[in-house]
Amino acid sequence: MEHWNQLINTALLGTAKKPAGSAGMSGPLLQAADTILAQADTDKEDKFLQLAAVLYNYRQSGTQPITANVAPMKVCPPETKAYCKPAAIRVLHQVLETESIQLLQLWLEYCVKANVLVPPAQLPVILDKGWRNKSLRALVAATGGQRAAWLGHFNPDWNFSRVAYTIEDRWQNGATAQRVEALKELRVADPVMARTWLEQSWPRESVTVKTELLSVLEHPADPADIPWLESLLTEKSKQVKETATRILKKLPGSSLHEKYWQIIAGAIQLDKYGQVTVALPEITDESIFQSGIERFSSDKTVTDDTHVLYQLISSVHPSRWEGHFHRDTERVIALFQQQESLKPFIPALVLAIAWFEDKERALSFMQHSETFYIDIIPLLPAAQQQEFGEKFFDEHPDAIIEYACKHQEEWSLQLCTRIFKYAATQPYTYNQQFMNNHIRLIPVSIAATLDSITPVEAYHTGYWNNIKVHLGRLLQAKSQVQSL
Amino acid sequence: MNLSDEQVLAMAPDESSRKSGKDLANPAKWVSKGVSESALWGECQGSGSKPYQTQIDTGNMAFKCSCPSRKFPCKHGLGLLLLYSRQPASFTETTPPSWVSEWLSKRAEKEEKKNTTATAAEKQPDTGAQAKRQQARMQKVSDGTAELLRWMKDLVRNGIMDLPEKDPSFFENMIRRMIDAQAPGLAGMMRELADISYFHEGWQSAFMNQLVRIYLVIQGYQHLSALPPALQQDIRTLTGFSTSQEELKEQTGVADTWQVLGKQTTEEDRLVVERYWLHGVHTKRPALILQFYVRGQSTISNALTPGSAINAELVFYPSAAPLRALIKQQVTVPPNHSFSGYAGWQEVVSAQTNISEVLPVYNDQVYTIADLTPIWHAEQWWLQDSRQQLMPVKKTFQHIWKLLALSGGSPLHMAVTGKETLYEPIGVWHEQEYKIL
Numbered sequence: 008m009e010h011w012n013q014l015i016n017t018a019l020l021g022t023a024k025k026p027a028g029s030a031g032m033s034g035p036l037l038q039a040a041d042t043i044l045a046q047a048d049t050d051k052e053d054k055f056l057q058l059a060a061v062l063y064n065y066r067q068s069g070t071q072p073i074t075a076n077v078a079p080m081k082v083c084p085p086e087t088k089a090y091c092k093p094a095a096i097r098v099l100h101q102v103l104e105t106e107s108i109q110l111l112q113l114w115l116e117y118c119v120k121a122n123v124l125v126p127p128a129q130l131p132v133i134l135d136k137g138w139r140n141k142s143l144r145a146l147v148a149a150t151g152g153q154r155a156a157w158l159g160h161f162n163p164d165w166n167f168s169r170v171a172y173t174i175e176d177r178w179q180n181g182a183t184a185q186r187v188e189a190l191k192e193l194r195v196a197d198p199v200m201a202r203t204w205l206e207q208s209w210p211r212e213s214v215t216v217k218t219e220l221l222s223v224l225e226h227p228a229d230p231a232d233i234p235w236l237e238s239l240l241t242e243k244s245k246q247v248k249e250t251a252t253r254i255l256k257k258l259p260g261s262s263l264h265e266k267y268w269q270i271i272a273g274a275i276q277l278d279k280y281g282q283v284t285v286a287l288p289e290i291t292d293e294s295i296f297q298s299g300i301e302r303f304s305s306d307k308t309v310t311d312d313t314h315v316l317y318q319l320i321s322s323v324h325p326s327r328w329e330g331h332f333h334r335d336t337e338r339v340i341a342l343f344q345q346q347e348s349l350k351p352f353i354p355a356l357v358l359a360i361a362w363f364e365d366k367e368r369a370l371s372f373m374q375h376s377e378t379f380y381i382d383i384i385p386l387l388p389a390a391q392q393q394e395f396g397e398k399f400f401d402e403h404p405d406a407i408i409e410y411a412c413k414h415q416e417e418w419s420l421q422l423c424t425r426i427f428k429y430a431a432t433q434p435y436t437y438n439q440q441f442m443n444n445h446i447r448l449i450p451v452s453i454a455a456t457l458d459s460i461t462p463v464e465a466y467h468t469g470y471w472n473n474i475k476v477h478l479g480r481l482l483q484a485k486s487q488v489q490s491l
Numbered sequence: 492m493n494l495s496d497e498q499v500l501a502m503a504p505d506e507s508s509r510k511s512g513k514d515l516a517n518p519a520k521w522v523s524k525g526v527s528e529s530a531l532w533g534e535c536q537g538s539g540s541k542p543y544q545t546q547i548d549t550g551n552m553a554f555k556c557s558c559p560s561r562k563f564p565c566k567h568g569l570g571l572l573l574l575y576s577r578q579p580a581s582f583t584e585t586t587p588p589s590w591v592s593e594w595l596s597k598r599a600e601k602e603e604k605k606n607t608t609a610t611a612a613e614k615q616p617d618t619g620a621q622a623k624r625q626q627a628r629m630q631k632v633s634d635g636t637a638e639l640l641r642w643m644k645d646l647v648r649n650g651i652m653d654l655p656e657k658d659p660s661f662f663e664n665m666i667r668r669m670i671d672a673q674a675p676g677l678a679g680m681m682r683e684l685a686d687i688s689y690f691h692e693g694w695q696s697a698f699m700n701q702l703v704r705i706y707l708v709i710q711g712y713q714h715l716s717a718l719p720p721a722l723q724q725d726i727r728t729l730t731g732f733s734t735s736q737e738e739l740k741e742q743t744g745v746a747d748t749w750q751v752l753g754k755q756t757t758e759e760d761r762l763v764v765e766r767y768w769l770h771g772v773h774t775k776r777p778a779l780i781l782q783f784y785v786r787g788q789s790t791i792s793n794a795l796t797p798g799s800a801i802n803a804e805l806v807f808y809p810s811a812a813p814l815r816a817l818i819k820q821q822v823t824v825p826p827n828h829s830f831s832g833y834a835g836w837q838e839v840v841s842a843q844t845n846i847s848e849v850l851p852v853y854n855d856q857v858y859t860i861a862d863l864t865p866i867w868h869a870e871q872w873w874l875q876d877s878r879q880q881l882m883p884v885k886k887t888f889q890h891i892w893k894l895l896a897l898s899g900g901s902p903l904h905m906a907v908t909g910k911e912t913l914y915e916p917i918g919v920w921h922e923q924e925y926k927i928l
Contacts, residue, residue: 015695021650052644056706060851063703068847070911072836072880077868083899097577100496104513127899128926131892154899161867161895476514483517 010036010062017055027055036065083157091123095491099129101484107443108140110481113488115146121491124152134158134165144168144184178204183216190223198229206235214244221250228257237262252298257363259324263298267319268327270295274316275349277332283346287312313351321358325368328356336371344376357382381406385413393419404429408437417450424456431462434471442474446481451489454482493826494576494796497927501754501797503569504562504763505786515570518581526575526582532591533571545571546591548598552794552823555594563784564794602820628673632730635672636709639665639681643706651698655689669731676731680705682759704852711852724809725850734808736817744804744819747771748827749778752857752906753917753927754797761786767795768857768908768917769805769816775831777857778805778816798918798927800827811849814856828925830904832859835876843910855908857917862902865894865916874914877902885915890928897921 010032017025029040043049043057095117102110115133118125125133125147134155137147147155148168159166167182177189194201205220212220221239224232232254239251255261274287296302300322304314328339343349343356357380360368369386379399384392384407392414396407400422408426411418418426430437442449457478462471503509514520515535522542524533529550534542535558543558545567554568564572575582587595642665662685669678684701687694711718711726718726728734749769757764767780780795795801803821807813833839839858846853862877865884872884872891884891897903897919904920918927 011696011699015699018647018699019650019652019695021648021652023648024650050644052647055647056643056703059699059703060707060710063700063707064847064851067851067911068844070840070843072840072876072882073873074880075868077866077873077875077879077881080864080866080900082901097496101516101577127896127921128893130896154896157899158892158896162892479519480514480517483519 011066014055014059014062018059022051022055026051027058029058036061081157081160084153086124086152086154088122088124088152090126091118091121095123096126096129098484098487098491099125101480101487103132105443105446105477105481105484107446107481107484108136108143109444109447110484110488111136112143112146113447113485115143115150117488117491118150119146123150125150125155127154130155130158134162134168137167138164141184144182145188148182148185183219186216187219187223190220191226194223194226198227199231202229202232202235214246217244218246218250221247221254225254225257228254230258230260233258233261256298256322259327259363263294264323266292266295267300268323271316271319271323271327272331275331277342283342283348285316285348287316290315309351317352317355320352320355321362323359324363325356325359325365336368337375340372340375353378354380361386379403381410384410389414389416393422397422397425400425400429412445412448414448416448418448420450420452420456423448423450423453424460427453427457427460430474431460431467431471432464434462434467434474437474438470439474439477442478442481446485449478449482449485451482451486454479454486494572495798496573496576498796498798499569499573499576501927502564502572502794504564504784508562508564508566508569511566512569512573515566516573516577517570518574518578520570521574524571524574524582525585525587526579527584527587527591530587530591530595531571531575531582532587533567533574535567535570537567543567544590546594547572548595550823551598551821552796552799553598554794631672632674632712635669635674636677636712636730638668638672639677639705640709643702643709646702651695654698655694659685674731676729677705677708678731680708680729707852719811719849721809721811722850725811725852728808728810729852739806739808739817740819742806744806744816745771745774745776746802746804747774748800748802748824749805750800750827750925751795751797752859752925753908754795755908755917758786767797768906769795770831770857770859770906772800772827772829772831777814778807779814779857780818781815796823798826798925800824812846812853814854826925828920828923830859830861830920830925832861832904832906834861835878836860836880836882837876837878839882853910855910857906857908858914859904859906861904863905863907863916864900864902865891865898874905874907874916882914883912885909885913888915890916893928894919897926 013031014027017027027044029037029044032040039061040058043054043061046054049057095114099114102114111133115125130151133147134151137143144167148171151168153170155165155168156170159168167184169181169185171177171179171181171185174189174192177185178193181189190201190205193204202224205224209217224236236251236255236258240248240255242248242251252263255263258264270288270290274285276284278284290296300315300318302311302315304311306314309317325336325339329335332339332342334342340356343353357372359365360372361382364386366386369383370388370391372380373383373387373391373395379395379402381399381403384395387395392410396411397419400407408429411422411426426437430441457475460475462468500509500512503512518524520535522534522536525531529548531547531549533545535545536542537558543556545554545556545558545565547554547568554564556565556567558565558567560566586592662681666678666681666685669675669681680701684698684705687697687701689698708726708729711722712730715723715726724734749771752768752770754768755766757766763784763786765782767782769778769780770776771778800823801818801821802824804819805816806819808815808817833842839860842858843853843856846856860874860876863874866873866875866881868881871886872888873881874884875881894916905916906918906925907914907916909915916928918925920926
């Protein structure tokens with residue numbers, strides 16, 4: 008190689024400046040070089056090229072592999088679970104072609120349910136998807152097996168997959184996504200234990216991880232967390248403080264919630280004649296405004312006092328009104344509807360019902376209100392969500408679609424048809440990406456009626472048809488996943 | 492016939508066909524479809540009033556479609572095959588319709604005719620005129636090589652330091668001159684010289700490698716009669732003289748079961764070059780099948796499926812180290828996953844020395860090597876053999892993660908292409924099965 012490098016140096020400078028030489032050569036190579044360089048009737052350039060040809064051949068004829076002292080590679084431990092069947096791999100190819108993360112999620116969920124692993128050849132693609140989509144990471148980790156964890160040692164982007172079988176194991180040894188999932192599972196089963204785990208590991212966590220893990224305590228929020236959450240308000244990190252405040256706002260027993268209520272209770276009074284008076288006293292406690300309550304109204308038709316009260320009402324638990332007015336839920340709702348002074352605050356009461364996820368009062372409100380409040384929809388039982396969604400679709404199509412997208416269960420065929428009929432009129436909003444992101448909710452049976460759904464405007468036809476073709480592919484792949 | 496997605500898609504002539512083929516692997520697109528022992532067919536509703544009739548001879552892997560596409564296979568052929576590979580149960584096993592059976596019998600007839608009428612009288616060429624034309628061409632090529640040599644010497648005299656700043660016409664003019672001189676092989680070698688990335692580290696060595704190769708071909712051509720006959724053929728081919736495929740087909744070939752180890756596709760000025768790397772199961776010899784076509788205008792009749800196997804008679808082009816071959820007859824057979832190959836890198840480099848001895852300007856080869864492990868060392872990937880000897884993996888290799896995932900740190904038998912100190916894996920034997928990368 009050294010001779011070759013010398014030759015390149017000569018080539019760079021040119022034979023006019025530096026003729027080819029045999030310096031450093033020995034043995035048969037030197038013999039050949041000397042013969043070439045001694046030719047009297049050959050010019051410098053020819054000599055150079057001849058020497059280059061000899062060196063080229065000398066090099067390629069004597070190529071040797073490298074013997075280096077390389078530390079042996081750690082071999083991946085054997086898998087304890089089986090790989091998924093070839094039929095599932097064929098479906099995976101179809102799923103990947105659609106580029107729908109939700110479909111891939113469905114496919115991975117099938118693997119988890121069937122207790123099988125993604126075969127090695129498919130792992131790089133799946134790990135890459137997991138790297139790009141946080142929502143897939145826990146599933147990828149659960150189906151990647153030892154091989155995925157092993158690959159993570161070589162590619163830091165994939166270092167979110169560690170083999171762990173129990174919740175405790177995932178919490179102790181898993182990557183962040185796995186720990187979050189473990190904590191979520193435990194939070195539902197044993198909320199106190201979940202908080203205890205987090206409290207114990209808290210000093211060792213980084214700020215980003217702290218925020219991510221703390222958010223888990225929001226679902227469900229537990230009054231027993233209040234002392235610990237309030238202690239976190241002195242944390243250095245702004246993100247952590249904001250998260251703790253958000254959770255505390257969901258807990259009626261928290262100091263902040265009580266402060267809010269004290270102001271409201273002083274401002275809204277029911278007199279002995281059954282009339283409600285509203286008068287906001289001056290708020291001297293600055294912590295109220297520091298907690299996120301806006302002091303001034305940005306709407307000229309709404310006074311600052313009304314604006315502040317509106318925000319406070321939407322932040323206190325709706326059950327408080329029953330004790331305050333000594334009336335049951337239905338009569339409280341009636342009072343809000345009848346009293347002129349309270350009417351402006353009905354939407355705030357609806358927001359409070361939604362904020363505290365008060366399903367019971369949500370149902371009462373829907374039954375006793377003539378007005379439809381869209382914010383209540385997610386709190387209703389699944390069947391009623393679909394029913395109200397269909398019933399009020401024409402009044403609030405975009406808002407109903409927005410809530411429908413948060414459903415846990417597939418849309419009914421009727422609701423789906425309504426949504427698609429509307430989507431056909433707005434194909435730039437409800438485009439292929441929208442279908443990709445919500446295919447989990449779209450029933451496969453809609454495929455049979457897709458042809459009958461057409462846009463109103465002729466110029467939307469082409470674009471909508473493309474969406475339908477794509478949707479057809481998504482539905483076909485979904486049906487394949489479901490048939491596994 | 493049991494093909495994987497990768498195998499079917501590897502047959503696609505380009506990326507857009509691959510994508511369209513995937514779209515058509517949808518039962519809703521097919522008005523009718525069926526399968527028999529030797530064929531697969533379907534009618535696909537396209538933009539026209541009548542559906543396109545797509546048919547595949549699964550015995551010899553040949554495609555035909557009534558669509559106007561000049562690509563081969565067309566998207567309908569790929570879609571149909573992909574659909575079959577994914578959902579074989581959706582195809583009814585039945586007798587082929589007349590439009591399929593007619594095509595199949597025509598193909599069989601043609602094949603038979605080819606075998607029996609090879610000796611039929613052909614128009615006798617005017618040998619005198621032919622010799623005259625040949626003489627004139629030899630002279631033209633000779634003049635061209637002399638001019639190219641002058642150009643090279645000027646370059647060497649003045650130094651190559653300024654090459655990265657040179658105008659593209661610096662190479663283009665000489666490439667055109669080689670075309671005019673009827674030396675398309677040398678023009679191609681010059682094109683490779685022009686295409687070197689002059690802004691990447693190490694361009695000097697890549698440039699000198701190619702310059703020397705061109706120099707060797709020129710010298711070989713200028714001293715042709717002094718060379719051994721087989722090497723003369725190599726030099727003629729490298730200069731740009733073609734070998735008559737018809738004449739080659741007259742010769743007796745090497746019959747074997749050939750594993751199709753992989754396919755590499757390159758494209759230059761719309762000319763697509765497909766390299767199929769084959770390995771003889773019994774003869775244990777490698778072979779390279781080259782197919783050329785202008786993008787979008789493929790007229791290739793038989794497609795090879797990477798990862799599959801064929802029973803075929805291959806005729807090798809005359810060479811000091813025969814590698815390139817053409818298929819005389821072929822029948823697709825079930826995949827053969829047996830492995831035979833070199834024990835390690837030492838044997839590979841010894842084999843290369845043997846080639847280099849008889850053919851100094853050899854190109855990339857294909858090797859099947861036992862027990863190679865991909866390892867990360869000194870900031871790059873290597874392939875380590877069972878004697879802990881290493882060879883680097885080409886930096887442009889795109890499937891390193893798939894290779895690593897399949898290996899899991901354990902050695903795998905591997906098929907690689909390359910030469911000297913740069914290799915690219917194209918497939919591995921994993922769990923008793925050959926898998927393309």
